[in-house]
Amino acid sequence: MASWEVLGKPANILAMDRQSEFHERIGGDNLAALWVARRGMDLTRPASPAEPVIWPYDEIRCHLIEAGDLVSAGEAFRRVLVLENPAFKGRMQATNTLYAGLQLVLPGETAPCHRHSQTAIRFVIEGAGGYTAVDGERIPLSRGDFVITPNWTWHDHGNRGDAPVIWLDVLDTPLVGFLDTVFRENYPKPLHPIIRNEGETRARYGAGMIPVDFDPSQNPLPLTHYPYAESRAALTAMADSAPPDPTHGLKMQYTNPATGAPATPTMAAFLQHLPKGFIGQSYRSTESTVVCVAEGRGRSTIDGVSLEWGPGDVFVVPGWLRHRHEAEDEAVLFSVSDRPVQQALGLWREERHGGGANL
Numbered sequence: 001m002a003s004w005e006v007l008g009k010p011a012n013i014l015a016m017d018r019q020s021e022f023h024e025r026i027g028g029d030n031l032a033a034l035w036v037a038r039r040g041m042d043l044t045r046p047a048s049p050a051e052p053v054i055w056p057y058d059e060i061r062c063h064l065i066e067a068g069d070l071v072s073a074g075e076a077f078r079r080v081l082v083l084e085n086p087a088f089k090g091r092m093q094a095t096n097t098l099y100a101g102l103q104l105v106l107p108g109e110t111a112p113c114h115r116h117s118q119t120a121i122r123f124v125i126e127g128a129g130g131y132t133a134v135d136g137e138r139i140p141l142s143r144g145d146f147v148i149t150p151n152w153t154w155h156d157h158g159n160r161g162d163a164p165v166i167w168l169d170v171l172d173t174p175l176v177g178f179l180d181t182v183f184r185e186n187y188p189k190p191l192h193p194i195i196r197n198e199g200e201t202r203a204r205y206g207a208g209m210i211p212v213d214f215d216p217s218q219n220p221l222p223l224t225h226y227p228y229a230e231s232r233a234a235l236t237a238m239a240d241s242a243p244p245d246p247t248h249g250l251k252m253q254y255t256n257p258a259t260g261a262p263a264t265p266t267m268a269a270f271l272q273h274l275p276k277g278f279i280g281q282s283y284r285s286t287e288s289t290v291v292c293v294a295e296g297r298g299r300s301t302i303d304g305v306s307l308e309w310g311p312g313d314v315f316v317v318p319g320w321l322r323h324r325h326e327a328e329d330e331a332v333l334f335s336v337s338d339r340p341v342q343q344a345l346g347l348w349r350e351e352r353h354g355g356g357a358n359l
């Protein structure tokens, strides 16, 4: 190169040329310059790509019933419509860490037995007569029941009633996939043999007692069924005796009865009562949340997006977005979040704001 060409370029342009050539060259060695990768990024706060989004139950139900005509539960293995956040199109994610779907089991159907390393949470939206069997014990499902399928437990589903049964599934699938810890196995027969009586597990672990010498390390999630009748009655009793929290109303967390820990190691579950006319204060936390409306009507404003909701609707509150809930009628919200993982790692944060401003 002639010296005048070099001398003809300003020094800063020459430096940029050298940098660009350097960045390109090291890319061939599987290296990247941190000062380039971080350029323009705001690293001062979380910025989840997940969007606030709602799935109205009436619409999903129509699609599910149509799917019931098109494919059997056995053929589909699980007849589920996945609730996909627009930010994760094609990736079967409601949030960055949570999968959500609505599952339909028609009268007389069974869904085959399998197990996997993801933990599943069910919340029954419609129907009676359904059941899920976990490691050979059938758990009857009624509307509003919260049921856990601990990871690596055999499970199949069925419907012994005469009407469709629909429930919300929430799994830690994206998180387990991120960690490269996905395992799955089909049971050699369609259904696991029944080896325990219905209600046996609830009797042993759900009556405020646990067996003497119980070892949580051998049975990390002993209780898998939290009937709505009991949870709702608890909310009613408390709502009558204490004023609601200005942000959450009356929000209770389901717990592992043996340890007091969240319902599962990766996902926490909550039931929340909002009195009629409640207008919650603005709030945000780092957890990402899937909410299902158990009762009532209202709206949630999330980062300026207003979502009107009613019974059976499911919506997403992404992490670190300011939001607040309002209830037209007396309302009950069921929700699932990844808070236990964040807390175990010392990462969880929350922020309360007075009033409804800054949304």
Ligand SMILES: [Fe+2]
Pocket: 114, 115, 116, 120, 155
């Ligand atoms: Fe499963």
